[in-house]
Structure formats: structure tokens, C-alpha cells
Amino acid sequence: MFDKYMICEDTVRNVVKDGRVAGFELGARLPYYRGLGLSMVEDVAVSVDGEKIQRESVRVTLRGRTYTLDEMETEYEDRWEMGEVATVTVLKPGGLNAGPHTIELVERLRVAYLPFPLIGRDLKQVTVG
């Protein structure tokens, strides 16, 4: 529904931790017209230049709280609100090389009234400085 807004423009950047580039992050939204409890967010899949990032390397941060995707599956209180921008961090030593990249974000949601999973997909060309 809101697939084209999933990856926020101009938010992709490398993350430096303890003096090293530990990975990269991007601002991300759900493709859905309402907020959802985190236990119903089944997957937040990131690919860079066609290469899929391991699920274990993805973190989602909402209002200062950071989750692994497995932790989200058993989080029954916190929500990812409609249009709320979460920080999706990809742990990848060295991060992204400077220059253009293709980032793909696929989010899979478990929505009660749909017989199938709701899958949102966004693909954006970004340039890392």
C-alpha cells in the first residue's frame, strides 16, 4: 500500500562504532495503513546490490529500543506505528563502499484478516558519500 515509502530517501549511511565502520543503516517504514505490534512483523529483509543480508545481521530500532528480528517475534507490547520511521541497521563490517548502491527492503507482515502474508517491497538507488 505504501511500498514506495518504505525506504526513506537520503537516510542510508554507514555506522561507525569504536572507530570502525560496523555496518550501515537506513530509515524504514511499514508499507501498511496502520501500526502493527512487533510480533506480527515476520521479516525485514535487506539486500544490497542484489545480495541478501543474513536475517541475523539486521536490527530494528524504534524510539531508542533495538531489536533483533527474532526478538521482535516475541515482543507483544511495542508497536511499529503507521508511517513511523524506524532505524534498520545492518551489521556488516566495512559497511557500504562510497558510491551508488541498490538497496532493496522487503517487509513481511502477519495481518489477521488477510489469508496471505502482507509483503511490501521497495527498491531504491542510493549514493553513499
Place this chain on the structure above:
Amino acid sequence: MNAPHTVKRGVSLYSFQEEYFLRTMTLEQCIAQAAKLGAFGIESLAEQMMPGFPNLSDDFYAKWYEWMQRYRTTPVCHDMFLDTKKYKDRLLTQEECIQSIERDLKHAARLGCKVMRVLVFVAPKLLEKCIPLAEKYDVKMGLEVHAPWHLDHGWIMGFMEMIERTGTRHVGLIPDMGIFTKRLPRVMRDRAQRSGATPAILDYVCAEYENRTLADYVIFEVRRMGGNAVDMAFAEQCRHNVWSNPKRLLEFMPYIFHIHAKFYEMLPDCTEYSIPYEDIVPVLIQGGYDGYLSSEYEGNRHIQDAFAVDSVEQVRRQHEMFKRLLGER
């Protein structure tokens, strides 16, 4: 000219989801915008525009009432959801479902809403168990009759049977006017074309929909024509959209206490491309409908790939149409 009537105008803030999503409008601005159009009945979705739900503060509710006063608006309807798939390994139990519905009834009552929209997938036997709660909070539970369901669908008949058997005044229907989609929305057709569908096949499907050809036959024919994946998905629209004569509403009128005025595309002349409100509104007046026509704009998702979405203008046009059809000037 017009007969006296009690049809009122309102807006479901669902209509402004594109603007709210992108944070170009706040909840307060959505309410103010409805009021500006003289649409004083407010329908809201807590899970959309009230972050933190179900744990909203007293301050939030106080602010809500301030807004209602400031803009002279009336809280009309709260739209519930029910996360039956909250847990990965099991569905909610019936008891958990009832607790979730009570949570929403409580919220509706705190907002000052007399009506709560219930999703069509909620089963009649579950809703029947919630009647005492609806009575306690004095909020009517309205089942949303949403395409591809329709008033004469077997699933809806199950609710009618339950309503009549229990004699409850706290369960009824909220027909979504998408059940009167006379021709397929043009915004859907054009979106399919931009996504790679075959124009001649799209035209064929639209024509067959208007001929009321059985959906299965249309889908079969499109497959025979060599339709691609997008063509096939568009042919499926013959299943997802439905039409019947709006006069069917008359028989159900005693059970209808709210209406979703669904629309996909308001044209510059303030008519809707696919849903004939010219035929619907007079039926509501004739039937003595005493409630709101609550705008529900759902065209954004079909145009946002190629065009700027202007929900405010779309809702404005719909209310110009309602004013005309309700004899407001």
C-alpha cells in the same frame, strides 16, 4: 426540491492516510479539515493515527475533546482491528478475542463514539458473545459489509440471523459503498496499465464487469487471450468488486447505523467514477437513514506510483457531491 431527511456528513480520517503517513497532516489537522468541509462527524482509527494505542493517556483523551469542541465536530465511529495472529504459533483464543474487542469498545466509549466498526472477518458467534460488553459501554458494533461480501452474502446472512434471534440493538451493519461499484475504478485500470498490463485486455475486463459477466468466465477468457500476470490480477478484480442495486439497502435499513462512503476517484465535476452516489443517496433518504455518510477515500494506493496524492481535494469534491445530493444549498 429535496425531501426532508436526517442524513449527515462525516469523514473517516482513513481518507487522509497518505498525508498522515508522510506526516504532512497531523491528527488535529485531519479533524480540522473535515470540519472545514462541513463534515462534522468524525470516524477515527486508533491504530492509524493514535500512536501508543491501546495505552493512550488521559491527556490524549482530554485533547480529543478539546478538538471536538474547537472544530464543532462529533466523534461518530471508532474502527477496531483484531489481531488474531498476534502469536506466531497459534491463533488468539475466543477469550482473548473478547478481551481485545472489549479494549476497543472501551476506547470507542472514551472517545465519545456511539458506533464501533467491526471487521467483516469477525464471526457472528464471537460478536454475539460481545453483546453484553457493547451494552455495558453503550457502543453499537457495526459489521462492515465490505466487497467482495455484500448484503445478500451468506456470511452476512449469518449475522442477520444472529441479530434477529437475539433481538439485540447493539449489533448492526456498516455497509461500505464499495459494494455498489458499478464499473471498475479507472484508477485501478490505469495503474494496471502502468504496471505492464495489456490495454486491450484491461478494456475487455472493464466491459465484461459492466456487463455483469460471471467473474470466473472473465478470468478464463483472459487466460485464453494469453494475459500476463498483471492482466490476470486485473481480471481478478471482477471477483473483488461487486455491484447490486442500491435499493437493496432498503430492506436492511433498520440495521444500518453508519455508512462508509468509499470512493476511489472524484472527478473535477464532483461525481465519482465508479460508485453511483446519484443512485445511492436518494435510497438512503427514502429509507429514512439516520446517520452519517462517512467519507472513505481509497484512491491513493492506486495513483501514488505516478501522481501526487491530494486526499484533501478528493474529500472536498465528495462533500460537494453530498451537499448537492442532500439539498444543502
